Amino acid sequence: MAEQQNPVMDENLPRASWREGVTDSLPIVIGYLPVAFAFGLNATRLGFTPSEAIFFSCVIYAGASQFVITALLSAGASLWIAALTVMAMDVRHILYGPSLRQRITQALNPHKTPFWAFGLTDEVFAAATAKLYRDGRRWSENWMLGMALCSWLSWVLGTVAGAFSGNGLLDNYPAVEGALTFMLPALFLSFLLSSFQRRQRVVVSAALAGSILGMMLFSIPVAILAGIVFGCLAALLPPTEHGSLNE
Known part of the structure; x- marks a missing residue:
């Protein structure tokens, strides 16, 4: 309705x-x-x-x-x-x-x-x-x-x-x-x-985790690259059934 x-x-x-x-x-x-x-x-x-x-x-x-x-x-x-x-x-x-x-x-x-x-x-x-x-x-x-x-x-x-x-x-x-x-x-x-949006939380969380890890272990440029790579990889993951319902 x-x-x-x-x-x-x-x-x-x-x-x-x-x-x-x-x-x-x-x-x-x-x-x-x-x-x-x-x-x-x-x-x-x-x-x-x-x-x-x-x-x-x-x-x-x-x-x-x-x-x-x-x-x-x-x-x-x-x-x-x-x-x-x-x-x-x-x-x-x-x-x-x-x-x-x-x-x-x-x-x-x-x-x-x-x-x-x-x-x-x-x-x-x-x-x-x-x-x-x-x-x-x-x-x-x-x-x-x-x-x-x-x-x-x-x-x-x-x-x-x-x-x-x-x-x-x-x-x-x-x-x-x-x-x-x-x-x-x-x-x-x-x-x-x-x-x-809720369905983006995995991508954002992965990008933040990669950035923090890169900054702690290497440098700011590496942190930026790590955040991009982690976020892109997370975006390639198939959506869960719960996430599809939220869309």
Whole structure:
């Protein structure tokens, strides 16, 4: 009886627009601005020029990886070591596109897809996944473009502000500086929880277990890779009878 009461009119709702993507990006923008500001400050503190810091944000655009690569390069590590470390940390992004594609029912525009695909950060991917879970019929590439573009612009603008603010701006406020670096993982965690469903608990638990194990035994890049591998292996397991009923 409950299935017969599902609103049919939802199928006639227009697809989400570019403007809605801009609006939905605001939580990401609020989280990105202070973290990017902290990156700009940190990069200039390590000896990079403002132009170099902005270049990192425009091209690499990888959040925590930018802090890592600037720290490695400033410590004298070779460019190859820094690049391989960042690649190991960000290899998970290879899976974002195929994961979304499995849930997208609309045909993709080859002229639009590369632009929003570039902006598939952890937070944008989590927001897109949450929208597809809630109502995949309203998902659209225009919505993705609005969200991805605003998120990228906020990251770049935050870096610009931090890079040109000078060194030592937050030296007297260590609590503020610590809070800025915490906002990015906190933002991603909020999106993860919003899209979490009971049938995903095995995958999430396996990924967390792999990450913790890798961090305790090896290093952060290994922890990221271990989390991805454990999570993917758990996703390949056949669903239990109890889990199928919950779906």
